[in-house]
Amino acid sequence: MKLVIVGLALALSLSGAAMAQPNVLTPKEKAAGWKLLFDGRTLAGWRGFKAAAPDPGWRVADGALGPDPKTSKDVISKDTFGDFELSFQWKISKLGNSGVMYHVIEVGDETYESGPEYQILDNAHGEPPLQRAASLFALYAPAKDATRPPGEWNQGRIVVRHGHVEHWLNGAKVVEYDLGSPDFKARVAGSKFAQWPQFASSASGHIALQNHGDAVWFRDLKIRPLK
Numbered sequence: 001m002k003l004v005i006v007g008l009a010l011a012l013s014l015s016g017a018a019m020a021q022p023n024v025l026t027p028k029e030k031a032a033g034w035k036l037l038f039d040g041r042t043l044a045g046w047r048g049f050k051a052a053a054p055d056p057g058w059r060v061a062d063g064a065l066g067p068d069p070k071t072s073k074d075v076i077s078k079d080t081f082g083d084f085e086l087s088f089q090w091k092i093s094k095l096g097n098s099g100v101m102y103h104v105i106e107v108g109d110e111t112y113e114s115g116p117e118y119q120i121l122d123n124a125h126g127e128p129p130l131q132r133a134a135s136l137f138a139l140y141a142p143a144k145d146a147t148r149p150p151g152e153w154n155q156g157r158i159v160v161r162h163g164h165v166e167h168w169l170n171g172a173k174v175v176e177y178d179l180g181s182p183d184f185k186a187r188v189a190g191s192k193f194a195q196w197p198q199f200a201s202s203a204s205g206h207i208a209l210q211n212h213g214d215a216v217w218f219r220d221l222k223i224r225p226l227k
Helices: 002-018 027-031 182-189
Strands: 046-048 059-061 064-066 075-077 084-092 097-104 117-121 154-161 164-169 172-178 206-209 216-225
Touching (some): 084 097, 084 117, 117 154, 172 182, 206 216
Antiparallel strands (some): 046 075, 059 064, 064 216, 084 216, 097 117, 154 164, 164 172
16 A cells, blocks of 8 residues: 555656646746746747847747747847756647757858757658757767657757757757867768858857747747856
8 A cells, every 4th residue: 555655646746747837937946047038928038030029920829939830930049158058848740840059140041050959850750860859950869769749848958068068858868969079070071061160160159949841839948057
C-alpha cells in the first residue's frame, strides 16, 4: 500500500509540473535573473528584422505566439544577448519547419544569414540528420530524436557561455559545439553559410523566431544572462 501511495503522489507531482503555467516567472526564477521575452499576451518584447515593429502577421492566441505562415517575416527580440540561457516551448504543425536563431545582427537580408539556428521540425518531414529538430541547422546533428509528436509542446533550451553552446530538447542535451573553433569554422566553410561573412560573427545579438511557411507556436520564452 505504501508503494502505491508513493507512486500516486509522484505521478500527481509530475502531472502538476507538466501543467505549470507558462509565460510566468516564479520567485526563484526572478531571483536567478530570468526575464520573460514573451508575456503571453502581447508582442511587446519583439520587433521586425530591420523594422521598428513586428510583422502584422504575428499573433497571440491562447498564450502562444505564432506567425501567419503565408505572409509573416521573422521577428527578433528588442534586446540583444551575449552569453545566455534561453528556455522556450515550441509546437510545430504536421511536417512543419521553423527555427530559433541567436546572435542575430541586422546585416544581410535574413536572420539566418548571421544567426546560428536551433532547428524546429516535425522530423517526419524526412530531413537529413543535420537538419533535424534541435540541430544546429546544417552544421551539427542532434545525438538523438527527443521530439514529441506534432501538435504537442516541446521544451527547448539554448545555452551559450564563452563560445560553448548546448542545445537541449525535452530534458536531453542533444547538441554541443564551440563557436569559432577549427571544427566549427570547417563546417561553416563547407556549408551554405560560407557565402555570408556575417554568419556567427558577433558575440552578441538578437533572438529571432522564424516563419518558414508552416504553422508554429512559441510560448514560455525566457532568458537569463550568463557570466
